[in-house]
Amino acid sequence: MDLAGLGVHPGRFDRDGQQRLVAALRTAVAEAPFYTPTMPRSGKPFSVRMTNLGPLGWVSDKEGGYRYQSTHPETGRSWPAIPEMAMAVWQEISGYPHPPEACLVNYYASGTKMGLHQDADEADFSAPVVSISLGDTCLFRIGGMSRKDTTRSFRLSSGDVVVLGGDARMAFHGVDRIYPGTSTLLRDWFPDGGRINLTLRRVTRP
Numbered sequence: 740m741d742l743a744g745l746g747v748h749p750g751r752f753d754r755d756g757q758q759r760l761v762a763a764l765r766t767a768v769a770e771a772p773f774y775t776p777t778m779p780r781s782g783k784p785f786s787v788r789m790t791n792l793g794p795l796g797w798v799s800d801k802e803g804g805y806r807y808q809s810t811h812p813e814t815g816r817s818w819p820a821i822p823e824m825a826m827a828v829w830q831e832i833s834g835y836p837h838p839p840e841a842c843l844v845n846y847y848a849s850g851t852k853m854g855l856h857q858d859a860d861e862a863d864f865s866a867p868v869v870s871i872s873l874g875d876t877c878l879f880r881i882g883g884m885s886r887k888d889t890t891r892s893f894r895l896s897s898g899d900v901v902v903l904g905g906d907a908r909m910a911f912h913g914v915d916r917i918y919p920g921t922s923t924l925l926r927d928w929f930p931d932g933g934r935i936n937l938t939l940r941r942v943t944r945p
Contacts, residue, residue, distance in 0.1 A: 744905020752898035763822040779804035792842040866941035867904030
């Protein structure tokens, strides 16, 4: 399967860069703590915990469904700014002239996953999605425009960056599993390690 617009950049952040990005995240998460969102309609909790950075944040709950909003759903405070290191990656590899407005931060503990889904709550699909992996390696799966399309899987390690643009922008994708103990990056923060994924998105039309 060859999806035009799918870009994989292995090791885009070296160990020092990963540590500096984690330090910036820890400062931001102190202001906007991780929380557990719930599914629309059913109210079933997600297996991942999440927070957001930037002017807008993606949230989900039983009452309001999937949406973007400018405040943390539990604290009511504005989201912290997106770290400069993440903004720099967007500027370098997105191929899009306007800045991202949201940076979704997902924390995957051992045993958690993310089912196949599309990033479809944004107004401008010409803007790519840029994803940064930190911590334990994951098995990432991507398909086509339909949930029934053939998929392929590959591993993403700490420091890897993925771009979903062009035809790949609306591809179904997910995380099938986390490989525990494959990185020590997050051990000072989370004793059991785990994986953090940053997803940078443009939400509105310029």
